[in-house]
Amino acid sequence: MDFSAIIPALPGLADGLWMTLKLMALGVLGGVLLGTLLALLRLSPNKLLANFAATYVNYFRSIPLLLVITWFYFAVPFILRWITGEDTPVGAFASCLVAFVMFEAAYFCEIVRAGIQAIPRGQMGAASALGMTYAQSMRLIILPQAFRKMTPLLLQQSIILFQDTSLVYTVGLMDFLNAARSRGDIIGQAHEFLIFAGLVYFTLSFAASQLVKHLQKRLAV
Amino acid sequence: MISIQNVNKWYGDFQVLSDCSTEVKKGEVVVVCGPSGSGKSTLIKCVNALEPFQKGDIVVDETSIADKKTDLPKLRSRVGMVFQHFELFPHLSITENLCIAQVKVLGRSKAEASKKGLALLERVGLAAHAHKHPGQLSGGQQQRVAIARALAMDPVVMLFDEPTSALDPEMVNEVLDVMVQLANEGMTMMCVTHEMGFARKVADRVIFMDAGKIVEDCPKEAFFGDLSARSERAQQFLAKILQH
Numbered sequence A: 001m002d003f004s005a006i007i008p009a010l011p012g013l014a015d016g017l018w019m020t021l022k023l024m025a026l027g028v029l030g031g032v033l034l035g036t037l038l039a040l041l042r043l044s045p046n047k048l049l050a051n052f053a054a055t056y057v058n059y060f061r062s063i064p065l066l067l068v069i070t071w072f073y074f075a076v077p078f079i080l081r082w083i084t085g086e087d088t089p090v091g092a093f094a095s096c097l098v099a100f101v102m103f104e105a106a107y108f109c110e111i112v113r114a115g116i117q118a119i120p121r122g123q124m125g126a127a128s129a130l131g132m133t134y135a136q137s138m139r140l141i142i143l144p145q146a147f148r149k150m151t152p153l154l155l156q157q158s159i160i161l162f163q164d165t166s167l168v169y170t171v172g173l174m175d176f177l178n179a180a181r182s183r184g185d186i187i188g189q190a191h192e193f194l195i196f197a198g199l200v201y202f203t204l205s206f207a208a209s210q211l212v213k214h215l216q217k218r219l220a221v
Numbered sequence B: 001m002i003s004i005q006n007v008n009k010w011y012g013d014f015q016v017l018s019d020c021s022t023e024v025k026k027g028e029v030v031v032v033c034g035p036s037g038s039g040k041s042t043l044i045k046c047v048n049a050l051e052p053f054q055k056g057d058i059v060v061d062e063t064s065i066a067d068k069k070t071d072l073p074k075l076r077s078r079v080g081m082v083f084q085h086f087e088l089f090p091h092l093s094i095t096e097n098l099c100i101a102q103v104k105v106l107g108r109s110k111a112e113a114s115k116k117g118l119a120l121l122e123r124v125g126l127a128a129h130a131h132k133h134p135g136q137l138s139g140g141q142q143q144r145v146a147i148a149r150a151l152a153m154d155p156v157v158m159l160f161d162e163p164t165s166a167l168d169p170e171m172v173n174e175v176l177d178v179m180v181q182l183a184n185e186g187m188t189m190m191c192v193t194h195e196m197g198f199a200r201k202v203a204d205r206v207i208f209m210d211a212g213k214i215v216e217d218c219p220k221e222a223f224f225g226d227l228s229a230r231s232e233r234a235q236q237f238l239a240k241i242l243q244h
């Protein structure tokens, strides 16, 4: 084993890591936004909306992420052409991001829903009694409390997404893992690069989950 | 001020309220009592439309709740409500608890809202706690903040749902004192409570509910004056709570 070849490859690996982090951050952001919307639909008294959201969640939780990524890679340009009527090249990054957001939203939805349901019903009553509309009560009273409670779970799910971003190699996106592997392959040192990549994933994920544990303790008191 | 007209409410097949009718005039204090599960909370929550009802109507300050065109959030902003478990917003400071609805619902400026909030906090004797969070206050203090929060909206009427029953005994009086003061200032009040001392002191009328019906509805003097004229259910109930 000779790890010295990794040093000159570091700038390229950093680009890959940046891609991974960008996918994760934007995926989490979009996933939480869409997931919150889905959670509100699932809890809505309107049966049609609630059923739609439930179906969405159950569907995306029953199929592999890899499938969603490949599917969107082909589907997104097709759908855009259908909407706009012309060829709109979107590229692998955009289609992967859409796939992550749609897929993760299903998981974030369940976290947010449980978070909302954990807030005592009286809080909604008190907000309404002060004249707040349903939307105001949710935005100002219920969601801020719910998000505080679920922060550890949301972060835990983000760490999972951090690892899952490696699946984008299927559509040729240069994330961290793909960058490491392709660089290793070229110079015939695939093992060293993969071991290095594993170490980086482990260090970052482990450090992040320790941080979450610490946060969990602090939020619990 | 409040006119409850033949209100009926069902949970599925179970009738929680049957044909409830009564009036609360401006400046009147009405105490509602009755055994657990008799529908007191449900009735008082119908008054600000927190609970929907299927038949009858409630008119609050000339606004009908059954009328589909009524803007219910607007109506609720003019009716103060105090809950058994305080329901302060734990993620907000006391000042923010007092201001949030003034700003977001009534459209007051932040400065105006906090001035009003602080004045009310002063009035319930808690000005020194303005910057704290609800979790840092005792139950009695939290309930006084909750009363101040409701008053900050300049309500035309105040509803209380067992405001002292979740409190340790030594904190009951600090809350009752605030309520007595409010009653003496002429606030229109509808209070679900088993504090008969409070009822004796400030109530104009006492309503007794049992199994979803208003069984007794009479002036305080009559209610406490001649027990033998009361219904059998009311006598049993009073015998139980007046022992203490």
Ligand SMILES: Nc1ncnc2c1ncn2[C@@H]1O[C@H](COP(=O)(O)OP(=O)(O)OP(=O)(O)O)[C@@H](O)[C@H]1O
Binding pocket: B011, B016, B034, B035, B036, B037, B038, B039, B040, B041, B042, B043
């Ligand atoms: N959401 C609900 N679904 C079904 N039944 C309910 C619901 N809420 C209340 N009830 C029933 O309605 C009845 C009246 O309840 P309510 O809370 O108004 O009684 P209460 O007089 O306030 O009693 P307490 O003194 O215990 O507060 C009770 O029998 C209760 O079990």
Ligand SMILES: [Mg+2]
Binding pocket: B040, B041, B042, B161, B162
């Ligand atoms: Mg009750």
